[in-house]
Amino acid sequence: MSNERRLILYIATSVDGYIAPPDEDLGFLATVQQEGEDYGYQAFTATVDTVLMGRRTYDKVAAMGVPDPHPGRTLYVITRTGRPSHGNIHFHTGDVVELVRWLRAQPGTDIYCDGGARLVHTLIEHDLIDRYCISVIPVLLGGGIRLFGEGRAGQALRLLESRSFPKGLVQSWYERVR
DSSP states (O other), X not given: OTTSOOEXXXXXXXXXXXXXXXXXXXXXXXXXXXXXXXXXXXXXXXXXXXXXXXXXXXXXXXXXXXXXXXXXSEEEEEOSSOOOOBTTEEEEOXXXXXXXXXXXXXXXSEEEEOOOHHHHHHHHHTTOOOEEEEEEESOOOOSSEESSOSSSOOOOEEEEEEEEOTTSOEEEEEEEOO
């Protein structure tokens, strides 16, 4: 896999493992916002040219007034219901495993998985995620949408780096051990 593009999950979760509460209000993410601190997001996104995102996540971001959450990058929204492509945004109704394999064979930089939970589950189930960047927000949500669902095989990860920030966010980078 030396010349292949890596697939990287870059995501935030609560301490108890939820990426959204039951009402799907993402306001808990704002608890760690700090002027001038993006937790490495811009540096990370500078290393990717393609993004995968689940349809529910895309619709949630679009409803917040962000029609193109990743300008300048090719975005594949994984969905069961086709929509016409517009600009760099493509609504993919086919097999996401085949899409990832095809993308890896194309020239380019790394691929960013920007959620949601169903997409993450499928990618893990097929052992397609190479690196994980998980930012833990210091809050217990008590329920909602789990980052990691049940019903899949376990995987060994190697910690590459972990860093804590003044607002309590802890960000850890892991690499899949193969």
